[in-house]
Amino acid sequence: MNPERCVPAEPGDLDLALRLADLADAITLPRFRAADLRVERKPDRTPVTDADTAAEDAIRAALGHERPGDAILGEERGGSTDTAHGRGWVIDPIDGTKNFSRGVPAWATLIALVVDGVPTVGVVSAPALHRRWWGSAGAGAWARDLPSGTPKRIAVSGVADVADAYVSTTNTETFRTDPSPASREGWIALTEACWESRAFGDFWQHVLVAEGVVDVAVEPAANPWDLAAPAAVVAEAGGRLTDLAGNPTWSGGHGLTSNGLLHDAVLGVLRG
Known part of the structure; x- marks a missing residue:
């Protein structure tokens, strides 16, 4: 583990992040390849769909109830970018919106908790790929198949050349x-x-x-x-x-x- 990763998350933060991913998956997956999917273009020319905004709004609402004192930064709704001090959640409701809007299954919801500038919890949930990955400071990195696969600990390769x-x-x-x-x-x-x-x-x-x-x-x-x-x-x-x-x-x-x-x-x- 990198020395920068020694900031612990609070008990329950990882569980909350996984529940937020479940919430997002329940919104995004039914909209994937939906005939009435609404796709718009943002000022930076990147696409945004109704699923992006609905998922981020749902995550924000849940965080407002569960962690009302935490800052939130999201791709679609903006928010605080000052995560150098204190606690803040960083959200991408659909990473890979171009894929999502074209029916390519390589997209995911990204949820991170940043404490004093360090990402201490991270969840990457890709329901169309039937796969989820997560990590929490001091607890290792894990992955499982969706919806009900057994979690398995994961590690980087040993390739040195x-x-x-x-x-x-x-x-x-x-x-x-x-x-x-x-x-x-x-x-x-x-x-x-x-x-x-x-x-x-x-x-x-x-x-x-x-x-x-x-x-x-x-x-x-x-x-x-x-x-x-x-x-x-x-x-x-x-x-x-x-x-x-x-x-x-x-x-x-x-x-x-x-x-x-x-x-x-x-x-x-x-x-x-």
């Missing part, structure tokens, strides 16, 4: 269109240095790192709600998350998750 690494990103075009410390040329250099590359994308690649299925996941553009929950899961699985400059943050606008063994070498390749 970039040449043997399995690497993923979301969209290679993002390296060209979004400014970050990694360029498209850097990404291409990494794919050439690694054993295999894929584009599993979004939350999925990060939890696959936590499971030891993928060794490295590169996110050239990401919001805090995209990375807070995966950060908790990956850290408890024994991995590492930084931004693409190597800073240990989940809110730097981009992210890199790895098994830890490959992290510095991958940063070096990405930055040329």
Whole structure:
């Protein structure tokens, strides 16, 4: 476990996060591939559906009842971004809305509790993939099949050579269109240095790192709600998350998750 991960959650926080994921799944899954799904475009040209807003509103209402003193930051409704001190919940009601709106099952609800700047609880629930992942500070990382699979503890891989690494990103075009410390040329250099590359994308690649299925996941553009929950899961699985400059943050606008063994070498390749 990373030394930054020593802030404990309060008793019941993980249970609450899992119940919030159940609540969201009950809203989002029936709307997936629904004939009357409403899709709109936000000012940043990204899509939002009626399921996004309904799920976030339900989670916010539950938190208002269960944890009225906690701050909340959500993708659709905004909120407090000051999670450096105190407690705050960071929510992405549907990560992978483009997939959701097109009928691709790779999407998930992301729920994180951040305490004094550290994600101490993270839940990633992907009901259309029939899979859920979670982690809580000091309690390890876990996954189970939905709806009623047995939880199994997960851990990152032991791959220590970039040449043997399995690497993923979301969209290679993002390296060209979004400014970050990694360029498209850097990404291409990494794919050439690694054993295999894929584009599993979004939350999925990060939890696959936590499971030891993928060794490295590169996110050239990401919001805090995209990375807070995966950060908790990956850290408890024994991995590492930084931004693409190597800073240990989940809110730097981009992210890199790895098994830890490959992290510095991958940063070096990405930055040329």
